[in-house]
Amino acid sequence: MSVLVFAENADGKFKKSIFEVVSYAKAIAAQNNTSLIAISIGDVAEDDLAGLGKFGADKILNVSADKLKTFVNQAYASVIAEAAKREGANIVILSNSFSGRGLAPRIGVKLGAGVADGAVSLPDQTSGKFIVKKTAFSGKAFAAVELTSENKVIALTPNSYQVVESGANAPVESFVAEAKESDFKIMVKDIVRATDKVSLPDAEIVVSAGRGLKGPENWGMIEELADLLGAATACSKPVSDAGWRPHSEHVGQTGIAVSPNLYIAIGISGAIQHLAGISSSKVIVVINKDPEAPFFKVADYGIAGDAFEVVPKLIEAVKQY
Numbered sequence: 001m002s003v004l005v006f007a008e009n010a011d012g013k014f015k016k017s018i019f020e021v022v023s024y025a026k027a028i029a030a031q032n033n034t035s036l037i038a039i040s041i042g043d044v045a046e047d048d049l050a051g052l053g054k055f056g057a058d059k060i061l062n063v064s065a066d067k068l069k070t071f072v073n074q075a076y077a078s079v080i081a082e083a084a085k086r087e088g089a090n091i092v093i094l095s096n097s098f099s100g101r102g103l104a105p106r107i108g109v110k111l112g113a114g115v116a117d118g119a120v121s122l123p124d125q126t127s128g129k130f131i132v133k134k135t136a137f138s139g140k141a142f143a144a145v146e147l148t149s150e151n152k153v154i155a156l157t158p159n160s161y162q163v164v165e166s167g168a169n170a171p172v173e174s175f176v177a178e179a180k181e182s183d184f185k186i187m188v189k190d191i192v193r194a195t196d197k198v199s200l201p202d203a204e205i206v207v208s209a210g211r212g213l214k215g216p217e218n219w220g221m222i223e224e225l226a227d228l229l230g231a232a233t234a235c236s237k238p239v240s241d242a243g244w245r246p247h248s249e250h251v252g253q254t255g256i257a258v259s260p261n262l263y264i265a266i267g268i269s270g271a272i273q274h275l276a277g278i279s280s281s282k283v284i285v286v287i288n289k290d291p292e293a294p295f296f297k298v299a300d301y302g303i304a305g306d307a308f309e310v311v312p313k314l315i316e317a318v319k320q321y
């Protein structure tokens with residue numbers, strides 16, 4: 001038995017969430033007194049691959065095939081499941097990223113595994129059971145699910161586990177898996193980045209604004225604050241519905257779920273559908289001119305004030321810092 005972790009990359013580089021997921025997988029391997037194998041698919045530099053050892057991987061499998069250079073859900077799932085079988089891994093860990101959420105159920109089917117996506121902490125194995133705490137109902141609640149199958153697949157919500165760097169580089173092995181033609185029925189031909197800004201699902205800080213901003217012409221201060229903080233910008237649904245901001249920024253039950261270390265909500269009321277997408281944020285700061293706004297109930301810090309006065313002051317304060 002061993003644990004297998006999928007180390008996904010973006011344009012050949014590992015994101016911070018991958019070091020987090022490898023650290024998490026290492027802790028699960030330690031719980032089970034076994035080794036951790038990482039698998040990477042695509043063009044990642046050998047040094048970066050070996051560097052996963054610093055986060056706990058004992059060995060790294062490198063899959064490099066022209067057809068697998070861009071993400072293909074079905075084919076990646078086949079390769080990861082094949083690696084799990086050959087390496088005798090009965091626990092497969094992924095990030096609960098867009099790709100991870102697509103892969104987890106497919107790998108689950110291939111391995112006959114129980115799947116827990118949206119995991120937020122290490123499994124509880126104290127009673128001989130395997131219980132995973134995960135988000136449920138679009139992030140409105142947490143559920144404790146027991147995985148009773150021999151094989152298990154867990155997708156970890158980003159920003160819910162500490163990166164632990166303690167080891168040294170680990171050996172990298174080439175892994176060749178037979179991908180079936182039927183795995184390539186849908187292929188991504190080209191990916192065009194819509195923006196060079198910080199990607200919202202991966203952002204550690206998010207500056208988000210709602211209808212309280214009155215109109216798209218007022219987003220300059222939101223973007224300025226976000227740039228100063230190295231943050232991604234986001235918005236509420238009515239804002240993107242009105243075309244003030246792109247739909248890719250819409251956060252909530254029907255939009256993107258984020259789990260940053262810091263979520264700053266400006267002129268957003270805090271409707272349940274919005275909160276569904278941000279509930280696993282570590283620290284929530286709310287700026288709203290209505291002290292009764294529901295968002296204040298879930299805020300760690302709140303400023304009851306007019307955004308058009310507070311945000312410029314915040315920008316000045318950040319500039320001083």
Ligand code: FAD
Pocket residue numbers: 209210211212213235236237238239250251252253254255266267268269270271272273274277287288289290293305306307308
């Ligand atoms: P409003 O509700 O209009 O709130 C604006 C806020 O700004 C108010 O609290 C006000 O006090 C404050 N404000 C006004 N002026 C200022 C100022 N000068 N300074 C500071 N504060 C100010 N919504 C989402 O966001 N995401 C979703 O995914 C989503 N999915 C939905 C799914 C369904 C099925 C339904 C029915 C609704 C969904 N909604 C979603 C909509 C949601 O219910 C709310 O209507 C929406 O979140 C409200 O957006 P808002 O807070 O920007 O606007």
